[in-house]
Amino acid sequence: MAELAKFWEMIWPELGRGLVVTLRLSAGSLLIGLLIGFPIALMRVYGTRWMKALATGYVDAVRGTPLLVQLFFIYYGLADPTINQLLVNLGLPEGFLVLEKITAAYLALGCNSGAYQAEYFRGALQAIDAGQMIAARALGLNRLQAIRYIIIPQALRLVIAPWSNEVAYMVKYTSVVYIIAVQDLFGETRRIMSAHYNQMTMLPFVGMIYLVIVLLITWGMGRVEKQFHIPGLQIDVERV
Amino acid sequence: MTKPIIRIKGLHKSYGELEVIKGIDLEVVKGEVLVIIGPSGTGKSTLLRCINLLSSPDKGQIWVDGDEVTAPHTDINKIRAKVGMVFQDFNLFTHMTALDNVMIGPSKVKGMSKEEARELALFELERVGLVEKADAYPGQLSGGQKQRVAIARALAMSPKVMLFDEPTSALDPELIGEVLEVMKKLAREHMTMLVVTHEMGFAKEVSNRILFMEDGNIIEEGTPQQLFYNPREQRTKEFLGKITELYGEEG
Ligand SMILES: Nc1ncnc2c1ncn2[C@@H]1O[C@H](COP(=O)(O)OP(=O)(O)O)[C@@H](O)[C@H]1O
Ligand SMILES: [Mg+2]
Numbered sequence: 001m002a003e004l005a006k007f008w009e010m011i012w013p014e015l016g017r018g019l020v021v022t023l024r025l026s027a028g029s030l031l032i033g034l035l036i037g038f039p040i041a042l043m044r045v046y047g048t049r050w051m052k053a054l055a056t057g058y059v060d061a062v063r064g065t066p067l068l069v070q071l072f073f074i075y076y077g078l079a080d081p082t083i084n085q086l087l088v089n090l091g092l093p094e095g096f097l098v099l100e101k102i103t104a105a106y107l108a109l110g111c112n113s114g115a116y117q118a119e120y121f122r123g124a125l126q127a128i129d130a131g132q133m134i135a136a137r138a139l140g141l142n143r144l145q146a147i148r149y150i151i152i153p154q155a156l157r158l159v160i161a162p163w164s165n166e167v168a169y170m171v172k173y174t175s176v177v178y179i180i181a182v183q184d185l186f187g188e189t190r191r192i193m194s195a196h197y198n199q200m201t202m203l204p205f206v207g208m209i210y211l212v213i214v215l216l217i218t219w220g221m222g223r224v225e226k227q228f229h230i231p232g233l234q235i236d237v238e239r240v
Numbered sequence: 241m242t243k244p245i246i247r248i249k250g251l252h253k254s255y256g257e258l259e260v261i262k263g264i265d266l267e268v269v270k271g272e273v274l275v276i277i278g279p280s281g282t283g284k285s286t287l288l289r290c291i292n293l294l295s296s297p298d299k300g301q302i303w304v305d306g307d308e309v310t311a312p313h314t315d316i317n318k319i320r321a322k323v324g325m326v327f328q329d330f331n332l333f334t335h336m337t338a339l340d341n342v343m344i345g346p347s348k349v350k351g352m353s354k355e356e357a358r359e360l361a362l363f364e365l366e367r368v369g370l371v372e373k374a375d376a377y378p379g380q381l382s383g384g385q386k387q388r389v390a391i392a393r394a395l396a397m398s399p400k401v402m403l404f405d406e407p408t409s410a411l412d413p414e415l416i417g418e419v420l421e422v423m424k425k426l427a428r429e430h431m432t433m434l435v436v437t438h439e440m441g442f443a444k445e446v447s448n449r450i451l452f453m454e455d456g457n458i459i460e461e462g463t464p465q466q467l468f469y470n471p472r473e474q475r476t477k478e479f480l481g482k483i484t485e486l487y488g489e490e491g
Contacts, residue, residue, distance in 0.1 A: 232379015
């Protein structure tokens, strides 16, 4: 018991720091993903032909390539001297796209999540019965008003369930950033393990931490969904 | 002669290769209740939808309350605000209470203040006998109640004319009566109405004129008396016979 307490005391400062990084990274990337994904979904469903093509291209490119490739591209690829020179020639400051590790992590995870969130939002938008738009237009609402007052409020409610999956995925996926030496929960874990050779204790323990976070999120999002529930408005978005 | 609220001249409409409306002329005067009957797939819904440009006509002209709908650069939304529409499957806004469903038109299209729109919405719900359901969501209402809220939603825009596209076809038989009652009340209040329906009881009792459509054309029109008891066309007779068999005298 005393030994365990001592071990805990030893690892907690580092692990706690890592946990904060993981939580921030998850929240920040989800937010970036939301800011990318929602407009992309709107473009894909309601945009002009060009907007649709652009949005579809983005979603396909991101979903069709490994997250690690995207992370390396943003961290190492953009820091490439040729690109740097190109940017300087364009009048941008020296090293404009040479990113901090943590910035690259936010961007890579955020852009990646954006594509998946776009798909969730698109599914929700398309799940709304076409009669809703027709009734709104028949009433005299213009297209933008119909989207804003009729379609989006329903889609946002429908998207809560699939979106909470994305939250849980994100918390777990953040662990890939250890590979560019960001000291998140898993980065710190690796450091502790290499100093103490205690992977058989650390890995299950850290796994439990991830699990608890994911369970808390699932529970919390379930509450949110209940909070916004409207009788009669419940289409299983994942099915469409 | 009374001023026509709806005037249609030489209307044609195709979906791709399929010609759905094949040259229709029609006038509906103020306060008139026009019932449109005909087999399914003959363009009844399309005809109604051309009037408020939910479908855009290929050829011909349409006037609503003196304004030419089909003129280039018409403000579609202004015209739609004058034309109430009631759908077969209600299409109430699922995420809004009955009250909000009725309020949204006046407040967002007409720019009415929240309080004014609320008062108006309560008045319209009262008119269809559902003021006590103001806070219910569509998912908590019966089909008949949904359709009555949908009628209130259309009425809240003070339309010049109401278009009903098979308003009772999706309802269980025991719920049809309450919707027809509301429509009869509107007719008594001299609302101009175009009603696509199979409810022959309603047609006989309420309509001033019945129009029999088939295959994109108006085959015959006349008073209920003429059409039911003395139809000119064999096709009209056959159709009315079939309808009566299917839905009964009272619809
Ligand atoms: N948006 C559309 N696109 C293609 N075809 C349509 C569309 N709307 C209706 N149609 C076709 O036009 C014909 C007439 O339809 P409709 O006006 O709904 O007839 P009704 O209301 O008399 O049953 C049908 O054959 C139908 O399949
Ligand atoms: Mg129809």
